[in-house]
Amino acid sequence: MAANKNMLLKKLDYSILQQCMHCGMCLPTCPTYMETKRERNSPRGRISLMRAIADDEMELSASFADEMYYCLGCLACVTACPAGVDYVELFESARADAESSEVQGHGMRDFWRWLTLEVLFMRPRLLRSLGMVLRWYQQMGLEHMVRKLKLTMILPKKLRDLEPQTPQMARSFSNELIDEIESPTGSKKYRVALLTGCVQDLVFSNINRDTVDVLLANGCEVVTPSVQYCCGSLHGHNGAPHLARELARRQLDMFDVGSLDAIITNAGGCGSHLKHYGHLLQDDAVYAGRAAQWDAKVKDIHEWLVEIGFRKPTSGCGTVSATYHESCHLCHGQKITSQPRSILSSIPGLKVTELPESNWCCGSAGIYNITQPEQSAKLLKRKVEHIDSTSAETVVTSNPGCHMQLVNGLLSKPESSCHKVSQPVTLLAEAYRNEVSSPL
């Protein structure tokens, strides 16, 4: 089992492992290392373990698998690494090997993985149906009642602890808010597609609507298929590369890439993965070419707006002060740092205060807040303290996972001056709307 020759770590181009010259520059940027001060919890420590497996010096153990899942996958080390180590490739391969080696045992973990990775996030209609059930449960006041009567006590301890983090479903999902094709009122300069995401679609469909509005205001015709597949980042990051490849293919089948100027994503975590379909499908005879073309056209919304020279709003957005928390996969994964700040600073009357440690993970990290609640909570506390120190009334971010995490974090600090979580596109859309209602 452990000597499995088919392990990705053993098949990997060895120079990727050698690239790490263990200088330690990654250590101070790694949230798990800084928490424990233990090398195994650091990027270079993890890489040394991966290399030991590739070199047959160590068997892939449950302890190794645990370590790979203790890693946030925040990629702060990628930004810090002067040697240019491809940590994404190493990390995804290591998690995939941990899964295929089945060292973590069976039982409930298998069930949840099957339910999420293989069922819900492979079937967008089913996921949306579940969202509708949850929405109904929340809107009917059942959630409130269940919590009040402490009926959650019947849940197993782990689920019970997570229950308060259940996201609030949006009143309408993206397909109810956005037409499949929307055209700008003025001249049409670009034709773009919008990827609505999974969580974004169910929880933050208003942000998808805001994204469309901002695009329309900047001369973009927006194509938004009403049913969209998951981008596969969840699968890629969690040791299921075959499912990630399958979803990438379905995604490619959904669009006529050649007819589009850009494919817009507004979720940092999805964007980071979406830009690497070329690599993911490099051995796929049918899709490799299209995937490479796709990569070149995927743009984060902030990146795209700055690239096309977005129109500066003439009205304020109704928010007075804000601070910006960077989504890890936007800043470390996609290296997009100045664009969201440019958008915020373009809004008249909005005071933006720089957040200390703005690119330090908030602990959401995909599903990390579910799989590693303890470490996640420590990171969230650290983040909320920094947010509070800015005295801003709103914290702005650009990824649904961070958004939900910050909402939960602020609930735990009601005395803070910061009460609201928003996103740059939302503030920009608000500012554009205010131009119409109260022209300068």
Add this chain to the structure above:
Amino acid sequence: MAIAASEFIDQLGKLLGDTEVLSEAEDLIPYSFDGTAALKQKPWCVVFPRSTDEVAACVQLAAKHQVSIVTRGSGTGLSGGSVPLTGSMVLCLVKLDRIIEVDAENLTLRAQCGVITKEIDDAAAKHGLFYPPDPGSMKISTIGGNVAENSGGLRGLKYGVTRDYVMGMTVVLPSGEVVWLGNKCVKDVAGYSLKDLFVGSEGTLGIITEVLLKLLPRPMARRTMLAMYDTMEEAAETVSAIIAAKIIPCTLEFLDQMTLKCVEDYSKIGLPTDVAALLLMETDGHPAAVEDEANRMLDIAKKHGAREVKMAKDDAEGARLAAARRNAFSALARMKPTTILEDVTVPRSELVKMVRFIRETAEKHKLLIGTFGHMGDGNLHPTFLTNEKDTEEMHRVEIALGEIVDKTLELGGTVTGEHGVGLAKKAFLRQQFGEGSYQLLRTIKFALDPQKLLNPGKIFD
């Protein structure tokens, strides 16, 4: 070694608590190396004491059972000084991480050994003070590691090295006894300067658990500039001319074209990559003096063939340039799988010869060598870009390295300016020292550590 590993580990667990003792393979492999290429060895165990007393207790236990001790901070050393030995206990001191006192009246700072170097300077800055030594790894290296290795940095030319800032320390001796050496007095000639014995001792004489450091007033102004050259010799000549003009800038850093390309590839701050050499020059101090020195350095650079000289527009840009330079070594790893860093240092007057020799050696042996370094203090870092799995090429690297060492010593230089001897430079030490002084090293070592418990096999056998 009479005791079994498991029993020793049990006893350590009783001393420190089980969570502070690591012994599983998954925990030890990440402690089997430091920042040095191609050296690794698993220890028996890794322990995390939290106080001088706990360090002393661990040392006593190890001494009792004759288990060798390898002390380590963040493991960023570049000579293999903290690479473990078989059957050793790694004493990892990162949890002794408290700054104890900043004394603004006496200009001193007292800290535990595990405090990060940059945090020392940050703490000093809050009082308008300055801790000058700034090794490349200052964002993560520990002050204890810096003292044990006598680390240098980018400001050595004007401000010297770590040794020049150590006023006192707490040391745990190989017997487990704890001693305090030094004080806050600027002048002190009471007895031998024992603290100096431990600075740069690479964990072979004692374990430094606390340090008292000298601080300076923070410079009021700073100017950074870049001079670009078509030949490395012109850059080296500029350095000699600046020093001959009686200017002591805080930084005169040199990067060759290969290093520049790698650094720019990583940092993307607009460094030129079409020049043969670049000098990063910085002057600090009183604003008027800084202005004057900056202008004179600019003139000298132009006179000595600089194609272009650019001034950083503000402190932030200057800091970005210095930060990019600090990443030079790691950035060179982009080119090839294995990066072997050298640390040869020559008297400044011999710089041009040394730089030329390194280039010729690379050509002769058909090797890739990227060179950068602290040109102002004659400290060069020729870096071999190779592949440890290519035995034929590694053999040529070894020959070239030997030739570079020979030339360095012929020019009156030293095999290591700031990285220490550890394992990496051990083979060359006798050649540099000569018999008499080499024996003196051993005499001192065995007087303090007769059982050879502390980092045995490092520096010399």
